[in-house]
Amino acid sequence: MNPQWLKAGEVAQLLGTTRNKLFERMRKKKILRKNNQPHPQYINAQIFKLITYQKYNQNGDLLMVTTTIRINSNQILVLSKLLK
Numbered sequence: 871m872n873p874q875w876l877k878a879g880e881v882a883q884l885l886g887t888t889r890n891k892l893f894e895r896m897r898k899k900k901i902l903r904k905n906n907q908p909h910p911q912y913i914n915a916q917i918f919k920l921i922t923y924q925k926y927n928q929n930g931d932l933l934m935v936t937t938t939i940r941i942n943s944n945q946i947l948v949l950s951k952l953l954k
Contacts, residue, residue: 875941875943876946877940877941901953908939917942919942922935923935
């Protein structure tokens with residue numbers, strides 16, 4: 871089955887917590903680094919995916935690059951177990 875890639879806030883709600891508390895727990899369990907990006911083994915296990923966005927001004931100049939994480943809907947149970 872093809873996974874849906876959910877935002878952290880959506881997963882937090884499914885797990886009965888807030889987005890900030892979920893990030894805090896994932897950092898404490900060493901799932902995320904201090905910059906809130908997952909360690910490579912969790913990306914390789916397809917629990918997380920990184921999405922990079924580039925924002926440009928009206929002239930086409932690059933203003934900033936942001937990276938967000940998405941969580942595999944098929945791996946929420948695995949993530950829940952990692953957080954215990």
